[in-house]
Amino acid sequence: MESKILKPILAVYVGLFILFLYGPFIVLSILSFQQGPEGGPQFPIIEWSTYWYQHLFGLTPPSRIAPLPVGEALVRSLTLAFMTMVTATVLGVMAAQAFRKRFRGAGVVFYLIVLGMMVPGVLTGLGTSLLANNVVGIERHWWSTAFLAHVVYTFPFAFLVMLAILNRFDGSVEEASWSLGVSPITTFRKVTFPLIFPGVLSAMLFAFTLSFDEFPRTLFASGRDQTLPLAIYGTFSVEIHPNIFAFGVMTTLFSFALLAVYGILMGLSVRRAKKMAMQEDIA
């Protein structure tokens, strides 16, 4: 059978493919252990050291290399991502709930929402700052104009995730609740929402991640104060040092921790969703 030959070949291919994906990360991890402060962000490794990690936390003697301007930017990014996550998820859940019944104009609304993920950040950012400057006459800030653009970008993702979840949701428990005299709003609170919560969690994680690392929209719509990606971008034109790589490794580990938390929360909620699925199987 062909798949006997094909499968191992593809398996090797996927192995190489994953290596290809991790290439940059592997390289920057290695280089983050470059000797400092003289070592540069290129090979060869002069001497292995954790200098740049210490430099990140301000634990090294002052040198001519300025620390990364990330402190406040990090806080802004976290706040912005959190605001975006909440707003985008709420909008996404509401919109997906509306799509459970057929209605006129559903196609238009669907594409209007999905449009948000199809327009590149360059354009959204440009348009938003044009509007802010010339029509509305407001200043651009990370918590106003950039926030609006972030939600435009992440709302469609949250919407699609919730749409997929609600599609597979068996509505008979909601009908059972109504037949017991419980209003639709209370039914949503007490029955629907607990059962779709894993999906909501996914949508939230998605929205948070997309907003945290968002760059082009924020570049245009952000105004004076910078978010994290903007701060990093700022170092592009100046000399680059391995501290940026050390920073990259640290943020990756942070994301890993975030995902671990998410995984735990999911595990708790998935048990409930499994019970739901078991009921479907019987019917």
Place this chain on the structure above:
Amino acid sequence: MTQSDPIFRLEGVTRRYGNLTALNGIDFVAEDNSYIALLGPSGSGKTSLLRVIAGFEAPDTGRIWFQGRDITDLPAHERGIGFVFQNFALFPHLTIFENVAFGLRNGAIKVPDAEIIDRVRASIDMVGLAGLEDRNPDQISGGQKQRVALARSLVMQPKLVLLDEPLGALDANLRERMQTELRTIRERLDVTFLHVTGSETEALAMGDRVAVLDAGRIVQYDTPDAIYDRPIISDVALFLNRFNLFEGTLKDGRFHGPFGAAPVSSVRANDTDVYAIRYDRTRIFDADSSELPGPALPVRYLASEYLGSSIIFLFETADHKTVEVDHHLSLGEPRNLSVGQNYILSWDPAQAIVFGKEAAQ
């Protein structure tokens, strides 16, 4: 609600899904508390009818009255009509106790905690599940889930409970026991059950009255005996799975079918000419018998099925249609038949039911 108001009433109810008409102008009156079975093959619209009464779907035309009130425009949660689902629809994230208590806890009217506990306990006891209150739905069996669903609806003290193929997911043994229990519970509680099923044996066994649904219309509403003895159209006879049905022509007071011509005394109006005789009224004779009670149908013996209290003999006619004879064992020992042998089936023509395009004579 006055004494004379029917429990519920449907007038001209129609429900379409695109090109498909599931309910075609249904008129129906349910007079008083009873066990009503709604019988129909799949696709007949029976689940649609239930969902329209419950308020999960709205009819395209028509009105629905419940206890004298027009509830057509009321949302489902304001109707006060219970619903038991085929897949039970228990809340997986709540215990059995909380499942049953759900309506009391979250409804429009505030019910004091003590009363909730009492009523829930009583309801769980009534369905025989005392002791399982703290379990989760995934820790109990199918039959137990069905009882929880029932208790959950009944604790709200509705006047009407809709059951959508409630026994469909249970195995045969359990099904029979639940049939008896459902009847017992209903009688105790003075509530009307509208029980939808595709199984004619279930409908005839459970209903005080049976409504037969065919292609979106209620074609007959009567006691099980009446339906069984006097199906109103040939489709009902077909669906009951108790009749041998023969196509043919009705002319001049005689029906011409594969058994020759048989005399006909009365004819029921029908779209086509159909001759029907019950399985248990069809009798077996040797191929060379001369003393026959009625028409002679030449057949070949195929096989038999033992059903406990009766035996079904399966025969094949010359044009390869299957004919069944039901021999109830209380009537005596069954004949010993040889497979592949020719026999003759006959019956008393007075016991036959004839359907015809011209309701003649």
Place this chain on the structure above:
Amino acid sequence: MSAAIGKRQKATTFQLLAPGVVWMILFLVAPIMMIVYVSFWTQTTFAINSTLTLDSWRNFFASEAYVGALWTTIRLWLIVLTLTFIIGYPAALYVGLMVKSKTVATVLLVLCVIPFWTSFLIRVLAWRPMLGKEGAINIILQKVGLIDTPIEVLLFSELSVIIGMTQIYVVFMVGPIAFMLGRIDRNIIEAARDLGAGFGRIFWKIIFPLSLPGVVVGAIFVSVMVLGEFATSGALSGRKVNLLGNIIVTQVGSLKWAMASVVGVILTILLGIVVAGFLRIVDLKREI
């Protein structure tokens, strides 16, 4: 439909959708229309005013550099799209179709996503020490003995931008394709085999057509991201590669909003054609 219930349902649907729809109209549609509008504004040295003119448009098409950027953008987009498809499809085939256990498939997909936890910009930067004359790739190739002198063209060229973009965006191809392949009922393939079809036939007649919606979604994702790109080309090409995105950024940098808007409109039209074209191939709403 009973009138009262129908009206009530419509009101609920409206309430649920209104905030999201209004948000998108105000903060997505309006900005885009603003770009179109401003592209016709008059540009003075550091400011714009709303007198309408075609000047900026004329300047765009008159300039070789700008029009060149348009072609470069299209060319790079096609190359990266093709590469992500060629590289990504076999990986998606393996993950979506050949991996039997769902856990392994999820693990593989998570493995593909993990690199994204490192900030996009830092990952772009990491390509420099990979592609340079003394970069990781050259070092490895020389150690292995495949080349004698380092390949110079890897960095600060169009090739480096292509490599960088392909590597970063290929996952967006793999994901949707693997998803669609995973939804294929194995029994269909079994049945086809029983009927004597070889793998080639099975692939072209069954597997590929069923994966097409995923290919389209992946192509749309990649196209949207590549066409709007400027950071990768900025960091890896040493100013040699100018994409439409780069022009917008530099024009905005010198406050030439009108020209930036012109380029924005052209980018929008380009994107619109591409996405509309892809959506003709498959009706996406059905797949959700």
